[in-house]
Amino acid sequence: MKENISIKENSQEPGSRILLELKGVAKSFETTDVLKGLDLKIERNTFVTLLGPSGCGKSTTLRLIAGFEKPDAGNIFFEGKDITGLPPEQREVNTVFQNYALFTHMTVAENIAFGLKIKKYPREYISDRVDYALSLVNLEGYGDRNPGTLSGGQQQRIAIARAIVNEPKILLLDEPLGALDLKLRKSMQIELMKLKEELGITFVYVTHDQEEALTMSDQIVVMNHGMIEQIGSAEDIYNEPKNAYVARFIGEANLKTGRMSSPSVVSIEGVDFPCTDEGFLSGTPVDVMIRPEDVELVDPLAGQICGVVSDIIFKGIFYHITVKTDEYEWKACSTMPTPVGTKVGIHVDPFNIRNMIQGAKEI
Amino acid sequence: MKKTKNSLKKLYIALIFIFLYAPIAVLFVLSVNDSRSRAVWGGFTLKWYRELFADATIMTALKNTLIIAFVAAFFATVLGLLAAIGISAMKKNKAAVYLGAGNIPLINADIVTGITLMLFFSRFSSLGMMSILLSHITFCIPYVLLSVLPALSGIDWHLYEAARDLGATRSMAYRKVIWPELFPSVMGGFFIALTMSMDDFVVTYFTRGAGVDTLSTMIYGELKRGIKPQMFALSSVIFAVVLILLLLVYLLPSDGKIGRPRITEGLSDAVRSVVPFILVVSVVTTLTGCGSIQNPRYGADPEEEATVSDAGSNTITVLNYGEYLDRDLLEDFYDKTGIRVLYDEATTPEEMYTKYKSGAISYDLICTSEYIIKKLMDENELLQIDTGSMENYGNLDPAILAMAQTYDPDNNYSIPYFYGTVGLLYNSSEITGEVDSWDVLFDGSYSGEIIMQNSIRDAYMCALKYLGYSLNDTDREHMLEAQRLLLKQKPDVEAYFVDEVREEMVAGNATIAVCYSGEAYLANEYNEDLTYVVPKEGSNLWIDSWCMTKRCQNPENATAFLDYLCGEEAGMVNFEYVYYPTPNLAVYNALDEEIREDELVFPPQEVLKNCEVYETLPxxxxELYSEMWKELKVY
Structure with a gap:
């Protein structure tokens, strides 16, 4: 699985488009191998999300980029220079921590000014920059407050302001919205995207929340067990997962095992489904993924396969319907309520069937 | 219903506050009372406050207390912080072991800690200022540890990473982020250590060297002759300072920052604002304190000299009762002879005996009661004094020397210092007729108005004398007769007291008391109705005398000091300071006739003849005495 994947397919442009590169980076803690030879290129001005379950190595990757950890093997390049041994204070990156890590003995303004003061900027410049950073996160006038008196969302914004005021080339965000409630999280997601556009810098964002990743990212890096499963845009990953692991992790999916009957027909439960994916020889066993919204419920006679509705859940704009066939349960989304016990046919358009190599690791 | 409930609540709170603060109010009242007696209101005065700052002894003790407190707290904080850092980095089990070991001084009873440290220092080093300091550092460390450790383990190391991330180097991150997070708890530990050190009596008492006093040991030393009013003033000042500091901490606005509802934040802020001051004080006292410790014997200030116990060639170590010698004489003696006196005080003869026998401090000279001198003689602990070489020995009253032969048959082991009688102190305004016999104690006419001495020999002496026996009578029947008399008298006795006799009488709480003549004189100063008489049946004559221990390294210097005290000049200064009958005839003859004739000061010859000195009994x-005493006190 050690692939050398660049984030954009056509990155044959000048090497300067690559801002950061991890080459064969490995890291273990005591007896656990957290990263097993990671290769990753990150381009300028992109919003990259490292996505995966806890323990997949995404946070460790972030900490390696920040300089809090040293890799056991491999190198990290920043603008072509090897920064593997560089301490955090000398790297042109800044971090937003999951628990905010605000300095409670300082005011909001002192927190934000911390980095600039260390770099010995003039007083007026610092004060202007602090005001600007506060305005970027919509907290004008909060400079004299004590961080401890602010809400979680406000603290998070302060942490972001404290990082971006230093004009890093990369902003690292370690599950920054994890502690916020759903509504706040949604609005912060949008703010973060706006902020990225305004600053024109690279964001590297760590999360285990696939929806967050889909919403914000230009590129998603799906990680599992210290390795990269897939890199691509949100659409790529959603529509064309490389394997069952990615498919399962991103969005809802019907995952079936099948066998290629011919290069453009896959057999599931003994039923042949025409498909458009090519590249598999006849007789190859494959994992097949069909998104619930692509499962059409039709008249039993018109369906490719028949089943009985076993469950229906109202989800607002659609119903989540479970259909039992002989071997499987099929998840489908429909705007039409179909009572439990109804006999229905299932139809899937050929371009909605995704065939994948079998044997990807489970989550 | 609700109303009564509320007023009950208020009453309850009021009672608690009265309970807590009434003693402090009393202290304050005493500090502005223009009388040396606690029982008499002599009008408002601030003179004790003025005298307080002029009193070298108190100021030295205060200085010692502060030096020890600040220096000990400073080092305990540094060591405790380092220990906390070490322990917090350990694995759980190991940390528990180390923390437990570190907390032993905390769990240990003070007295155990004190005795252990005393034995340690007197074995491997010497007792002095340094030994107190080291002891205080020892018992202060756990407090710092307990204060710092939770803060340390609660530190969010993401803060450190955040600081590094924002451009701080390793040391900057520690300085600017981790240290400020830790700081309030470190300061907390420092202040706890400071107060613990200032508070401490027990450990200080055991580990101090001769002549080194802190406020607590000094107050203890004063108990026998009564606490000086200046001490009330000092205590009031200390209380006021603490109160003002506390008020400042709670009330000071926290440098104008808005939105700080929590008191703890305000507190830590205020603490931070006094921190530079504290640090300066701490460092300054550390430096000056160490300076005076390093160079104790040759400083200009003789009080400062007295910071280390060291039986050097030109130093003698002396143990005396509290307030029983004018300390100005020590300086004068040094000026005249070049001999330094390390001057130490104790409250009771028994305490002196224990202090000497423990061997922690090598005393050269001890001034104590006759029965302790006899005991030390019998134990072969004393050196003969070369009285022939003493120029001023001839000043001593032959009559007193003759009485002293009861315990020192050849007058060559002890030099009488002050003497006095035991008699009756009575309130003449409440007694009609003449009091001249012990019978007033036993005839039942002053039931509930009698104070007896709370010591075996003095209590039985009254009865034995009343019955016509010697106070050294060893006849079992006579003793049991005295016992029956005292048992019969007991319902009439208000209390058995030692130190409180004078104040109780001045306050008018009793009509008749068995009392020492010196105390009687002072009581009469405060209340002219109080009259003293030595009953016609006879009484006890007590003599406090100097003796020279066999640990004395330089008997010539010690003898020179005794000779100096026997001189007319020093004797006069001392007499005016102590105001007890002096055996020094040169002093006596130089006094005004009025004083010589004052029976409250000098007992007349016929009274003295009627008195006996206590002999050491088999x-x-x-044993019989102590059994009888037990029966008497329990019954």
């Missing part, structure tokens, strides 16, 4: 007699 063990079996003392």
């Amino acid at each position: 063990d079996d007699v003392m």
Whole structure:
């Protein structure tokens, strides 16, 4: 699985488009191998999300980029220079921590000014920059407050302001919205995207929340067990997962095992489904993924396969319907309520069937 | 219903506050009372406050207390912080072991800690200022540890990473982020250590060297002759300072920052604002304190000299009762002879005996009661004093020397210092007729108005004398007769007291008391109705004398000091300071006739003739005494 994947397919442009590169980076803690030879290129001005379950190595990757950890093997390049041994204070990156890590003995303004003061900027410049950073996160006038008196969302914004005021080339965000409630999280997601556009810098964002990743990212890096499963845009990953692991992790999916009957027909439960994916020889066993919204419920006679509705859940704009066939349960989304016990046919358009190599690791 | 409930609540709170603060109010009242007696209101005065700052002894003790407190707290904080850092980095089990070991001084009873440290220092080093300091550092460390450790383990190391991330180097991150997070708890530890050190009596008492006093040991030393009013003033000042500091901490606005509802934040802020001051004080006292410790014997200030116990060639170590010598004489003696006196005080003869026998401090000279001198003689602990070489020995009253032969048959082991009688102190305004006999104690006419001495020999002496026996009588029947008399008298006795006799009488709480003549004189100063008489049946004559221990390294210097005290000049200064009958005839003859004739000061010859000195009794007699005493006190 050690692939050398660049984030954009056509990155044959000048090497300067690559801002950061991890080459064969490995890291273990005591007896656990957290990263097993990671290769990753990150381009300028992109919003990259490292996505995966806890323990997949995404946070460790972030900490390696920040300089809090040293890799056991491999190198990290920043603008072509090897920064593997560089301490955090000398790297042109800044971090937003999951628990905010605000300095409670300082005011909001002192927190934000911390980095600039260390770099010995003039007083007026610092004060202007602090005001600007506060305005970027919509907290004008909060400079004299004590961080401890602010809400979680406000603290998070302060942490972001404290990082971006230093004009890093990369902003690292370690599950920054994890502690916020759903509504706040949604609005912060949008703010973060706006902020990225305004600053024109690279964001590297760590999360285990696939929806967050889909919403914000230009590129998603799906990680599992210290390795990269897939890199691509949100659409790529959603529509064309490389394997069952990615498919399962991103969005809802019907995952079936099948066998290629011919290069453009896959057999599931003994039923042949025409498909458009090519590249598999006849007789190859494959994992097949069909998104619930692509499962059409039709008249039993018109369906490719028949089943009985076993469950229906109202989800607002659609119903989540479970259909039992002989071997499987099929998840489908429909705007039409179909009572439990109804006999229905299932139809899937050929371009909605995704065939994948079998044997990807489970989550 | 609700109303009564509320007023009950208020009453309850009021009672608690009265309970807590009434003693402090009393202290304050005493500090502005223009009388040396606690029982008499002599009008408002601030003179004790003025005298307080002029009193070298108190100022030295205060200085010692502060030096020890700040220096000990400073080092305990540094060591405790380092220990906390070490422990917090350990694995759980190991940390528990180390923390437990570190907390032993905390769990240990003070007295155990004190004795252990005393034994340690007197074995491997010497007792002095340094030994107190080291002891205080020892018992202060756990407090710092307990204060710092939770803060340390609660530190969010993401803060450190955040600081590094924002451009701080390793040391900057520690300085600017981790240290400020830790700081309030470190300061907390420092202040706890400071107060613990200032508070401490027990450990200080055991580990101090001769002549080194802190406020607590000094107050203890004063108990026998009564606490100086200046001490009330000092205590009031200390209380006021603490109160003002506390008020400042709670009330000071926290440098104008808005939105700080929590008191703890305000507190830590205020603490931070006094921190530079504290640090400066701490460092300054550390430096000056160490300076005075390093160079104790040759400083200009003789009080400062007295910071280390060291039986050097030109130093003698002396143990005396509290307030029983004018300390100005020590300086004068040094000026005249070049001999330094390390001057130490104790409250009771028994305490002196224990202090000497423990060997922690090598005393050259001890001034104590006759029965302790006899005991030390019998134990072969004393050196003969070369009285022939003493120029001023001839000043001593032959009559007193003759009485002293009771315990020192050849007058060559002890030099009488002050003497006095035991008699009756009575309130003449409440007694009609003449009091001249012990019978007033036993005839039942002053039931509930009698104070007896709370010591075996003095209590039985009254009865034995009343019955016509010697106070050194060892006849079992006579003793049991005295016992029956005292048992019969007991319902009439208001209390058995030692130190409180004078104040109780001045306050008018009793009509008749068995009392020492010196105390009687002072009581009469405060209340002219109080009259003293030595009953016609006779009484006890006590003599406090100097003796020279066999640990004395330089008997010539010690003898020179005794000779100096026997001189007319020093004797006069001392007499005016102590105001007890002096055996120094040169002093006596130089006094105004009015004083010489004052029976409250000098007992007349015929009274003295009627008195006996306590002999040391055989063990079996003392055993009987103590059994009888037990019966008497329990019954």
